[in-house]
Amino acid sequence: SYVLTQPPSVSVAPGQTARIPCGGNNIGSKSVHWYQQKPGQAPVLVVYDDSDRPSGIPERFSGSKSGNTATLTISRVEAGDEADYYCQVWDSSSDHLVFGGGTKLTVL
């Protein structure tokens, strides 16, 4: 089955740029979606279709892909960005939806 790999944690100082990778075989052929989940809350979609932002999501959130890795980039990180972040794709070959294991972003 298809697997998405994320690092368990990423740390960044306020005002700096956080990059959260999501690795998967042939991920370039899939649409990648990213979710933010703060403690005690439901997840929220922050990037869809690799690099699009839903309305209401700050421009500081962006997505990209290169090779077998998709990346969520958060510019000018704020304390309020501290959360768990998950990547997700639809694997058409198996017709399964897949989540990465999640990355905890810590703002130092």
Add this chain to the structure above:
Amino acid sequence: EVQLVQSGAEVKKPGESLKISCKGSGYSFTSYWIGWVRQMPGKGLEWMGIIYPGDSDTRYSPSFQGQVTISADKSISIAYLQWSSLKASDTAMYYCVRLTDSTWGFDYWGQGTLVTVSS
């Protein structure tokens, strides 16, 4: 405004049955896939299955096939997730989600239903 409103928290004993619900509003309920996502305490997100309320086409994650049943009543815009015999390991938060049109991201999430199974 699109909303998914889930039923309230449940406390059950092992072996009991349970059906939780998710009511969609603010959009055409029969035109979008609805899914269910599990989050066990302190753990990540797991896709359980999806249903297309327009024709009740249903697909399950292999991890949940045979363990739960997903259904929908399009006349009242409600999707359901049910268990016939709960286990302690079913203790988790369950989210319903709406899938985007073609690339199947989850653009709207319910508030979650906490299910606790304990003797």
